[in-house]
Amino acid sequence: MVDNLIVPNEHEDVRTNEGVWWRHSVSGGLAGAISRTCTAPIDRIKLYMQVQTTKTSIYDNVSYMLQNGGIRSMWRGNAVNVMKISSDSAIKFTLYEKVKHYIRIERNTTQQEMSIGERFIAGAIAGTISQTTVYPFDLMKTRLALQTTAENKGLMNLIKNIYTKEGMRSFYNGYTVNILGVIPYAGIDLALYETLKKYLNSERTDKHPNNLTLLVCGAISSALGQIITYPCSLIRTRLQTQVVEKEEPRTKIAQRPISRDKTLQIVKAIIVNEGFAGLYRGLLLNLLKVVPAVCISYIVYEYSIRTLGVSMS
Numbered sequence: 001m002v003d004n005l006i007v008p009n010e011h012e013d014v015r016t017n018e019g020v021w022w023r024h025s026v027s028g029g030l031a032g033a034i035s036r037t038c039t040a041p042i043d044r045i046k047l048y049m050q051v052q053t054t055k056t057s058i059y060d061n062v063s064y065m066l067q068n069g070g071i072r073s074m075w076r077g078n079a080v081n082v083m084k085i086s087s088d089s090a091i092k093f094t095l096y097e098k099v100k101h102y103i104r105i106e107r108n109t110t111q112q113e114m115s116i117g118e119r120f121i122a123g124a125i126a127g128t129i130s131q132t133t134v135y136p137f138d139l140m141k142t143r144l145a146l147q148t149t150a151e152n153k154g155l156m157n158l159i160k161n162i163y164t165k166e167g168m169r170s171f172y173n174g175y176t177v178n179i180l181g182v183i184p185y186a187g188i189d190l191a192l193y194e195t196l197k198k199y200l201n202s203e204r205t206d207k208h209p210n211n212l213t214l215l216v217c218g219a220i221s222s223a224l225g226q227i228i229t230y231p232c233s234l235i236r237t238r239l240q241t242q243v244v245e246k247e248e249p250r251t252k253i254a255q256r257p258i259s260r261d262k263t264l265q266i267v268k269a270i271i272v273n274e275g276f277a278g279l280y281r282g283l284l285l286n287l288l289k290v291v292p293a294v295c296i297s298y299i300v301y302e303y304s305i306r307t308l309g310v311s312m313s
Helices: 021-051 058-067 071-075 078-106 116-146 155-166 168-172 175-200 211-241 263-274 276-280 283-288 290-307
Strands: none
Touching (some): 021 058, 021 116, 058 071, 116 155, 155 168, 211 263, 211 290, 263 276
16 A cells, blocks of 8 residues: 655756656556565564554564575565555556656646645545555555465465455455555655655755755655554554455355445454554554655656656756
8 A cells, every 4th residue: 555655856858748648657567566566574564563453572583484485575565565565656656656746737837846745635645546456466465475385375366365265356455544544645655755846945056956965865764654554554464364255156045245445344353452553563564664665765766767868847
């Protein structure tokens, strides 16, 4: 849901806005893939903590994973995650720039700086569409990451089992609560990042922000977005891990289909059994991932986009 920590700049192609979309896509995909691979072990530990109903330490989870798969198991599910992040970044960056372009057209001006509200809207639209497109990858990544070595039979086997036993709809388990988190997160992350970057860079004569500015802006915007929307991420993860058998053809009028909407039940169970803090299980670990992930993501993106010939406005 809210794992994408990379945001496009206010770039303008020297020829036309319409000519830079693929550059944003390639740069965003590359930055997302590299960042996600570097921080994959932290993400897998976080997933384990999110699905547990009893309090365990980071050490306990790391020891368990190493004993049941070795060091390589810390990257289990990363290949699918890289596909998801790269696709999500490419789609989101492209749509974000497109929406900003159309907002400027509606205002009948391309020169006036966009407000934080307009950036929020553009970010929310781009984030919602991109997450809807790549959501099945997120579900498969979660299930692969939580499998033991004995259970792990590969991606194609997982896809076949989900489709055969649970049905096509199960690829979108937890989608609704995911979108409830994506809209504010994408809006906050995209809007706050660009706003902070422009503010901190306003006194510089060089148009390009330095690496420290990028890191500070990225860390603050991502951390705030995650804190606000983290409960949605945790509930989504628990919904994704639930296996709901595909409904059999009904032979009796009184027979009812199995209910899949367990969001409210999960929230209630967490609060009753784990307390309100249970909704934030694993948050600290997720925040510790922000600095390295943002540092890698933003710097790779900025340098990639410049290498591909897009200059900042």
